[in-house]
Amino acid sequence: MSPLSAARAALRVYAAGAAVVLAQLLRRCRGGFAEPVLAPQPDRVAIVTGGTDGIGYSTAKHLARLGMHVIIAGNNAGKAHKVVRQIQEETLNDKVEFLYCDLASLQSIRQFVQKFKKKKIPLHVLVNNAGVMMVPQRKTRDGFEEHFGLNYLGHFLLTNLLLDTMKESGSPGCSARVLAVSSATHYIGELNMDDLQGSRCYSPHGAYAQSKLALVLFMYHLQRLLAAQGSPVTANVVDPGVVNTDLYKHVFWGTRLIKKLFGWWFFKTPDEGAWTSVYAAVTPDLEGIGGRYLYNEKETKSLTITYDLDLQRELWARSCQMTGIIDMTQDTFSG
Numbered sequence: 001m002s003p004l005s006a007a008r009a010a011l012r013v014y015a016a017g018a019a020v021v022l023a024q025l026l027r028r029c030r031g032g033f034a035e036p037v038l039a040p041q042p043d044r045v046a047i048v049t050g051g052t053d054g055i056g057y058s059t060a061k062h063l064a065r066l067g068m069h070v071i072i073a074g075n076n077a078g079k080a081h082k083v084v085r086q087i088q089e090e091t092l093n094d095k096v097e098f099l100y101c102d103l104a105s106l107q108s109i110r111q112f113v114q115k116f117k118k119k120k121i122p123l124h125v126l127v128n129n130a131g132v133m134m135v136p137q138r139k140t141r142d143g144f145e146e147h148f149g150l151n152y153l154g155h156f157l158l159t160n161l162l163l164d165t166m167k168e169s170g171s172p173g174c175s176a177r178v179l180a181v182s183s184a185t186h187y188i189g190e191l192n193m194d195d196l197q198g199s200r201c202y203s204p205h206g207a208y209a210q211s212k213l214a215l216v217l218f219m220y221h222l223q224r225l226l227a228a229q230g231s232p233v234t235a236n237v238v239d240p241g242v243v244n245t246d247l248y249k250h251v252f253w254g255t256r257l258i259k260k261l262f263g264w265w266f267f268k269t270p271d272e273g274a275w276t277s278v279y280a281a282v283t284p285d286l287e288g289i290g291g292r293y294l295y296n297e298k299e300t301k302s303l304t305i306t307y308d309l310d311l312q313r314e315l316w317a318r319s320c321q322m323t324g325i326i327d328m329t330q331d332t333f334s335g
């Protein structure tokens with residue numbers, strides 16, 4: 001990416017954010033965001049990545065309140081004990097726990113899945129929520145650019161390693177569900193297949209948007225694979241809106257100042273930001289339905305290229321190579 005494209009990416013990200021904030025403000029003036037009414041979900045198990053903070057914390061809390069067994073997968077072990085106790089006390093649900101998983105390390109993800117599988121419990125909901133935004137150019141343990149490696153590839157591997165358990169846990173009429181938390185920034189994202197790691201010219205804005213675009217392509221391709229296999233698992237994308245969390249620590253100082261002064265009014269609260277994830281995780285309206293982009297609990301169109309089947313397939317194949325996963329695409333669609 002040239003310096004000019006990097007500057008353009010930054011402007012487009014801020015413009016996309018401003019458009020969402022404006023829409024949220026209008027909605028607040030017209031009555032705000034209402035919590036979806038959802039039925040209790042006893043005996044169901046969920047994993048929420050990044051569930052110690054922000055939207056993930058609220059998602060984990062709401063799922064626990066519905067009676068689910070919630071496993072928070074995260075890298076913030078220091079905070080985990082307090083968070084788990086807080087959710088248990090607030091929801092009166094003891095089945096909340098933390099398992100360490102550093103999504104910036106393929107080895108850590110594999111170890112997490114091993115530990116989870118040792119529990120011999122089902123998995124009905126996987127919320128791929130964790131993320132970083134606009135961090136300076138850094139690499140994951142495996143040498144991937146951090147946005148691409150953590151936000152996207154980490155969740156790609158995690159999901160693929162958990163799919164067998166999810167297929168066993170879902171049943172016709174009661175599907176297991178995979179969700180990926182994307183963002184409006186995907187609309188201005190570009191997937192640079194020749195330089196997915198942004199090594200030529202790094203733009204933190206472009207890299208974040210690309211990782212969120214990759215998640216959408218991933219969920220759509222996964223949904224097609226699952227449907228072709230007749231698996232009782234669905235895959236959808238959720239967009240939380242612009243939410244008042246710590247995600248913004250690396251953005252331009254002016255944006256941080258606006259957030260500090262007016263975030264309470266312009267931004268969604270973490271609870272409001274979590275509602276689309278919680279809705280997509282449990283609503284009967286989405287039973288058996290996948291391949292959707294959900295915003296404010298409603299289906300909406302994602303960027304046109306996300307529906308490009310060749311691009312979905314190409315990204316999937318490259319991601320399999322990068323994470324050491326066997327690509328089942330050919331077998332599934334040919335047989």
Ligand SMILES: NC(=O)c1ccc[n+]([C@@H]2O[C@H](COP(=O)([O-])OP(=O)(O)OC[C@H]3O[C@@H](n4cnc5c(N)ncnc54)[C@H](O)[C@@H]3O)[C@@H](O)[C@H]2O)c1
Pocket residue numbers: 049050051052053054055056073074075076101102103104129130131132133150181182183184239240241242243244245246247248
């Ligand atoms: N806040 C927003 O306005 C907004 C808008 C659109 C999309 N999102 C998306 O929502 C998701 C949640 O973000 P948030 O706003 O709650 O941010 P946050 O910073 O409050 O939470 C991010 C979580 O990800 C976890 N995480 C970071 N690196 C990790 C790693 N290496 N391994 C495991 N976990 C790791 C953190 O520990 C934290 O729990 C992100 O995917 C973000 O891109 C947020």
